[in-house]
Amino acid sequence: MDKSVTFIGAGNMARALINGLLQQGVEANRLSVICRTPQKHSDLRGRGIEIHPPGSPPQGELVVLATKPQQAGEALARLRGTLDGKVLISVAAGLTTRWLAQMSECQSVIRAMPNTPASIRLGMTGLFANESTRQRFGYDAEWLFGSVGEWHWLDNESLMDAVTAVAGSGPAYVFLLAEAMTKAASTLGFDQDTAQQMVTQTIFGAAHLLKHSTQSAQTLRQQVTSPGGTTEAAITVLQDGRFEALLKSALMAAEKRGKVLSEQAESQQGAAAS
Numbered sequence: 394m395d396k397s398v399t400f401i402g403a404g405n406m407a408r409a410l411i412n413g414l415l416q417q418g419v420e421a422n423r424l425s426v427i428c429r430t431p432q433k434h435s436d437l438r439g440r441g442i443e444i445h446p447p448g449s450p451p452q453g454e455l456v457v458l459a460t461k462p463q464q465a466g467e468a469l470a471r472l473r474g475t476l477d478g479k480v481l482i483s484v485a486a487g488l489t490t491r492w493l494a495q496m497s498e499c500q501s502v503i504r505a506m507p508n509t510p511a512s513i514r515l516g517m518t519g520l521f522a523n524e525s526t527r528q529r530f531g532y533d534a535e536w537l538f539g540s541v542g543e544w545h546w547l548d549n550e551s552l553m554d555a556v557t558a559v560a561g562s563g564p565a566y567v568f569l570l571a572e573a574m575t576k577a578a579s580t581l582g583f584d585q586d587t588a589q590q591m592v593t594q595t596i597f598g599a600a601h602l603l604k605h606s607t608q609s610a611q612t613l614r615q616q617v618t619s620p621g622g623t624t625e626a627a628i629t630v631l632q633d634g635r636f637e638a639l640l641k642s643a644l645m646a647a648e649k650r651g652k653v654l655s656e657q658a659e660s661q662q663g664a665a666a667s
């Protein structure tokens with residue numbers, strides 16, 4: 394695979410993908426960036442990646458839109474007429490393939506929802522495209538997101554907000570769990586560094602076990618939970634606090650917010666661009 398990729402935007406998500414691709418061995422001269430303030434991102438130039446201002450034609454066949462959703466309309470307007478024969482891959486939350494195609498005038502649009510563990514090649518990305526784009530460029534998207542983790546094609550675009558709620562935002566829930574467990578561990582008598590080491594390695598080990606075990610999360614949990622034991626005492630407290638119901642509400646809130654942001658972003662920017 395010797396495709397070149399241009400990123401529109403050089404923020405958190407673009408950098409996560411760039412870091413993952415570089416770690417995977419993709420040559421820096423196959424990556425380039427178009428962003429508003431190139432001087433802010435000179436570190437990327439130092440790593441061999443070309444940086445250009447908005448309005449510059451993207452290089453290569455793969456163009457990854459990695460601006461905030463509310464910045465996408467302006468960025469896409471500046472790309473019009475430069476995307477012939479290319480595929481536009483948007484990682485922007487909530488923006489639909491129909492709207493992206495309309496704003497960019499690009500025939501081939503793929504919507505992707507990655508997450509920041511992509512920066513260490515442990516990302517999870519949901520993908521959606523119409524049938525013809527998937528046939529023509531699906532392999533390129535699989536290469537791009539497979540370089541930085543795992544991917545999954547969705548048959549229905551409306552599930553993209555659910556991917557955002559589960560996988561896109563998911564790392565933040567785990568980090569919140571780590572923060573809360575570390576604070577709780579400190580109250581049990583550990584200093585901050587020890588508490589952090591214990592919690593980080595425990596989450597890391599449990600995630601690895603879950604990933605590599607043939608057993609379900611439920612079975613693995615049950616194996617640690619002896620009747621009348623210490624884990625059961627803790628889990629009873631979590632269940633009394635409606636842990637599962639709380640998580641379900643949290644994910645539903647994220648999904649709902651995704652839909653609202655999507656409607657707002659598309660209507661505001663559509664109006665501004667027309």
Ligand SMILES: NC(=O)c1ccc[n+]([C@@H]2O[C@H](COP(=O)([O-])OP(=O)(O)OC[C@H]3O[C@@H](n4cnc5c(N)ncnc54)[C@H](OP(=O)(O)O)[C@@H]3O)[C@@H](O)[C@H]2O)c1
Pocket residue numbers: 401402403404405406407427428429430431433447459460461462464467468484485486506507508509561562
């Ligand atoms: N962060 C996550 O965990 C995550 C996960 C999944 C998906 N996403 C999606 O990824 C997208 C980017 O999020 P982020 O956290 O990376 O945002 P960010 O850090 O704010 O980065 C946005 C980037 O867009 C650039 N930009 C803004 N307007 C532009 C324009 N007209 N032309 C070219 N570049 C422009 C900015 O350039 P300057 O730096 O020069 O100002 C900046 O580098 C969002 O749509 C989000 O939904 C994020």
